[in-house]
Amino acid sequence: MQQITAGIDAGGSLIKIVYQENGRMHFKKFSINKLDSAISWLKMVAPTLKVSITGGKAHAIQNNYYPDSTVIPEFQATCDGARFLLAKENKTIEESYLVVNIGTGTSWHLVNGNQADRILGSGMGGGTFTGLGSLLTKVKDYQLLTVLAEEGNKGNVDMLVSDIYETADSPIQGDLTAANFAKGKRHTHKEADRLASLSNMIAETIVLLTSQAAAIHQVKSVVIIGTAIIGNPSLKHGIETYLNMLGLRTVFLEKGEYCGAIGAYLSV
Known part of the structure; x- marks a missing residue:
């Protein structure tokens, strides 16, 4: 059976899942209130799964569902994902730039090459x-x-x-x-x-x-x-x-x- 790899971002409002199958990336999201349903769906899609998790509820998911998973710091994962998408969508920025992540609240990150630092946060979002x-x-x-x-x-x-x-x-x-x-x-x-x-x-x-x-x-x-x-x-x-x-x-x-x-x- 083919092993599928996945990334999970479990935040304050939503759980977002990215998984790879047959060389393609797939995207899925659920309300955080549907966490059990989201994990059940993922286990049905990928009974054999290698996964990394990020977000505020990452450790809870690791403890309850995927004890062998790896937890990635949220801000690192966010900026790594932004770099990846910038390149994939041909929107590469040569100089330093800000990543503004507007979720339940809002976080600001300063990105310079491979270096990324969270510089600000707000409850407005x-x-x-x-x-x-x-x-x-x-x-x-x-x-x-x-x-x-x-x-x-x-x-x-x-x-x-x-x-x-x-x-x-x-x-x-x-x-x-x-x-x-x-x-x-x-x-x-x-x-x-x-x-x-x-x-x-x-x-x-x-x-x-x-x-x-x-x-x-x-x-x-x-x-x-x-x-x-x-x-x-x-x-x-x-x-x-x-x-x-x-x-x-x-x-x-x-x-x-x-x-x-x-x-x-x-x-x-």
Whole structure:
């Protein structure tokens, strides 16, 4: 029987699996609440498996399911996976760059060749969008939250620069945010508007921290990865727009949400 190799990234919200079979890489993800189902599926697909694991729940999976597996440090796996995908997708960056991993929260990594260091972290991320989005609306489903955020108008909830200057000449672009949620007392906004405002606030915060890190470390390119931007066009567009406005090159990886799992897979 052919032995299959796999990498598992078990994070706060999702378990992501990358496995190789017949020379091809396959990708699969499950809610972390479906951990037993994910492992049962993997054991059915690959009864004979050599595996490496990363992420916050890596040791729990190792202890309960794969005692012979290897646990790879999460940040190492993430950056190794990002390097691999950059090369695979012909998006190689010659100079130092930032990897911004937007998952449940957000982590920033400075990558220079084979050297990678985590330089910053924030609790602002996909967990914020899902959790606070559910508090601001009656919606609990992630995909529906993203649809509503795309349909909404942040200007009905956020105070914009143009709201302050009105007819006067503005020193900066009028559609930029002066104060997040500052129009919250008004009753003219809808659930979709509140979600658009939330998505914008998360994007602005991530971009602000990214721009400061880029300035400190003198980098011009930013690689955006993580599950929070998958199927969330409002958040992805906001991040890309603001980063480009600041003169930073933005690179999105097609399989960027699997960087950790790929990094674990590469270590097998």
